[in-house]
Amino acid sequence: MHASTFQPLVSHDSEDHYTPPLDKNANSGNQYAVGMLMLRRLYRIFAVLLASRTPKRIGLGCGALLVGKLAAEVVFYYAGRLPSEFYKVLGDKDLKAFFPLLLRCMAVVAAAGTARAALDYGAAALGVMMRSALTTYTHKRYIRGRAFYETVARGTVDNPDQRITQDIERLSSSMATILPELLIAPFLIAYYTVRCWSMAGPLGPLAIYVYFVAGALCTRAVMPPIIRRVYQQEREEGNFRFQEIRITEFAESIAFFAGEDRERTAADAALGRVIGVQHALLRKQFWLGLITQVFSYLGATVSYAIIAVPIFLGKYDAKTGSELSSIISMNAFVSMYLIYRFSVVIEQAKKLSDIAGYTARVVQLWEEVDRIEDMEHNLGEEDDEDDMRIVAENVTVSTPSGEQVLVSALTVDVVAGRSLLITGPNGVGKTSVLRTLCGLWRPAAGSVRVPRHELFFLPQAAYIVSGSLREQLSYPGHQRGQSSGSLARVCGDADLARLLSAVGLAQLVGRITSATGASAADHLAYDRPYPVSFWLKVLSPGEQQKVSAARALFWRPRFAILDECTSALDSAAEASIYQALVDAGITLVSVSHRQSLLKYHHMRLDLLPQGQYSLTPIPAIA
Numbered sequence: 363m364h365a366s367t368f369q370p371l372v373s374h375d376s377e378d379h380y381t382p383p384l385d386k387n388a389n390s391g392n393q394y395a396v397g398m399l400m401l402r403r404l405y406r407i408f409a410v411l412l413a414s415r416t417p418k419r420i421g422l423g424c425g426a427l428l429v430g431k432l433a434a435e436v437v438f439y440y441a442g443r444l445p446s447e448f449y450k451v452l453g454d455k456d457l458k459a460f461f462p463l464l465l466r467c468m469a470v471v472a473a474a475g476t477a478r479a480a481l482d483y484g485a486a487a488l489g490v491m492m493r494s495a496l497t498t499y500t501h502k503r504y505i506r507g508r509a510f511y512e513t514v515a516r517g518t519v520d521n522p523d524q525r526i527t528q529d530i531e532r533l534s535s536s537m538a539t540i541l542p543e544l545l546i547a548p549f550l551i552a553y554y555t556v557r558c559w560s561m562a563g564p565l566g567p568l569a570i571y572v573y574f575v576a577g578a579l580c581t582r583a584v585m586p587p588i589i590r591r592v593y594q595q596e597r598e599e600g601n602f603r604f605q606e607i608r609i610t611e612f613a614e615s616i617a618f619f620a621g622e623d624r625e626r627t628a629a630d631a632a633l634g635r636v637i638g639v640q641h642a643l644l645r646k647q648f649w650l651g652l653i654t655q656v657f658s659y660l661g662a663t664v665s666y667a668i669i670a671v672p673i674f675l676g677k678y679d680a681k682t683g684s685e686l687s688s689i690i691s692m693n694a695f696v697s698m699y700l701i702y703r704f705s706v707v708i709e710q711a712k713k714l715s716d717i718a719g720y721t722a723r724v725v726q727l728w729e730e731v732d733r734i735e736d737m738e739h740n741l742g743e744e745d746d747e748d749d750m751r752i753v754a755e756n757v758t759v760s761t762p763s764g765e766q767v768l769v770s771a772l773t774v775d776v777v778a779g780r781s782l783l784i785t786g787p788n789g790v791g792k793t794s795v796l797r798t799l800c801g802l803w804r805p806a807a808g809s810v811r812v813p814r815h816e817l818f819f820l821p822q823a824a825y826i827v828s829g830s831l832r833e834q835l836s837y838p839g840h841q842r843g844q845s846s847g848s849l850a851r852v853c854g855d856a857d858l859a860r861l862l863s864a865v866g867l868a869q870l871v872g873r874i875t876s877a878t879g880a881s882a883a884d885h886l887a888y889d890r891p892y893p894v895s896f897w898l899k900v901l902s903p904g905e906q907q908k909v910s911a912a913r914a915l916f917w918r919p920r921f922a923i924l925d926e927c928t929s930a931l932d933s934a935a936e937a938s939i940y941q942a943l944v945d946a947g948i949t950l951v952s953v954s955h956r957q958s959l960l961k962y963h964h965m966r967l968d969l970l971p972q973g974q975y976s977l978t979p980i981p982a983i984a
């Protein structure tokens with residue numbers, strides 16, 4: 363049956379587009395201005411770069427680039443003088459001087475070409491180093507504690523993944539190209555100002571400075587809307603990518619639904635928004651481009667006007683025709699180069715507006731992590747390692763925004779050996795209670811104490827990772843053993859085989875080896891790494907839940923939080939997994955609708971509408 367044959371019960375205008383997460387920062391006005399906020403954020407970027415593990419390399423890279431740039435400028439200066447020398451030699455018809463000049467010209471051109479290529483390479487390498495340092499820092503801050511969870515759950519910054527993978531890269535490469543130009547600009551401007559002064563008098567550099575200030579003011583006027591558009595474009599790019607990723611991720615469901623028309627409409631709509639912002643950005647950039655181009659072409663005229671003054675005032679009356687040509691050429695080069703250096707600075711304004719946009723996106727993510735860390739610090743949550751129980755006292759469970767109270771005045775005490783089963787109708791708040799008991803959500807009132815390192819979570823949709831079977835079964839890996847000793851681990855192949863057999867996956871190793879064409883006696887059966895896509899193909903959703911259960915048996919925590927983690931299993935498989943968990947001495951806090959699971963628990967928490975609940979003991983079933 364095709365989806366179009368469905369008759370929807372409720373017909374509504376489907377404004378079929380993904381609503382981006384609320385971006386409070388984006389709405390708070392002056393986020394994109396080239397002003398104090400941007401400088402503060404840039405300062406923070408540099409502070410991170412200098413404090414990174416590779417500050418020496420980055421510092422050396424910057425230094426080498428600066429020295430290289432200065433050396434290249436000397437070469438460019440000699441290259442720039444050549445036309446003036448040719449004017450003189452050709453004007454004097456000096457054949458003896460012509461060939462050596464030609465040879466020198468070739469050598470200088472070769473040196474200038476090499477210098478330019480080396481500088482491009484140096485800037486790109488510096489960009490890569492900066493990217494590495496900034497991304498490593500972001501990973502360290504963001505993928506730690508609950509920072510990533512809170513950031514995603516609060517949704518106050520859009521697309522954190524895109525900020526890490528794309529915005530940092532663009533920020534780094536833009537900074538690496540702009541930095542050497544800006545660092546070297548003062549030296550070159552000073553040098554060429556002196557040269558220009560000596561040839562054309564004080565009026566020469568003065569005219570160029572006025573010219574530059576006018577250009578800078580015009581540029582400054584058109585920049586803020588560009589920065590805002592760069593920011594918006596990045597956000598829409600992220601939303602567009604999100605839409606495409608969903609099609610890849612849920613290809614099978616969409617195909618089952620025959621939902622391609624709807625998905626295409628949504629993807630086209632997301633693309634439309636990206637294209638819309640891109641056009642808006644291009645229109646704004648047009649004015650900036652116009653200003654920079656006009657100012658750079660006007661430069662040639664200004665240079666001739668500058669040298670015209672001393673010529674008409676008679677300063678060079680004593681010179682021969684060829685000498686005067688040479689002076690005009692040399693002055694054109696010096697003043698044009700001074701103007702060029704200024705126009706390079708103005709041109710950097712365009713890149714600076716990109717940098718401001720990317721900087722805002724990257725540092726906003728850090729600021730969000732700061733806020734979360736401050737909040738956690740102020741709350742001063744600490745584990746009580748000795749208290750082996752999960753205790754909720756007078757807790758109000760509500761959604762993160764606080765709009766919806768799900769459970770009021772919940773008091774429950776889960777001691778080791780006395781498992782709790784949470785039941786209730788859909789949407790009443792069972793998973794929310796688990797989140798609160800685990801510490802992912804803070805209680806709106808009351809207190810929760812939980813031995814976090816003695817807790818293991820089994821979700822309904824099993825989380826499958828890339829790597830070997832051993833890594834799959836031992837996720838999240840060795841770091842978990844913080845309270846080492848309490849978590850008994852098994853590691854040998856025979857132990858892992860026993861684990862798999864306990865959850866009904868005894869055939870898994872054989873299936874993996876045959877799926878990859880390896881021999882049955884593959885000595886790397888547990889250690890050959892595979893991508894997530896492989897595991898998702900090899901394991902059915904029910905088998906993925908079994909892998910999840912095997913992990914709990916691998917780690918043997920004191921407590922396991924089970925959120926309908928056996929929903930895809932047949933009742934025999936479900937029973938044997940629950941029995942295995944109980945036999946392993948794990949105390950369960952489960953959510954389930956199935957009466958058959960009562961016998962593995964000692965207490966039942968029934969969540970009722972309007973925030974009510976009842977907590978009753980479960981009589982032992984003989």
Ligand SMILES: Nc1ncnc2c1ncn2[C@@H]1O[C@H](COP(=O)(O)OP(=O)(O)OP(=O)(O)O)[C@@H](O)[C@H]1O
Nearest residue numbers: 761762763768786787788789790791792793794795
């Ligand atoms: N992150 C969130 N932000 C806002 N509201 C949320 C959030 N998560 C859940 N809710 C709301 O809380 C209510 C309870 O959700 P919860 O997932 O806890 O229910 P449940 O009892 O586990 O449902 P089910 O049996 O269907 O799994 C729902 O109405 C949902 O809208």
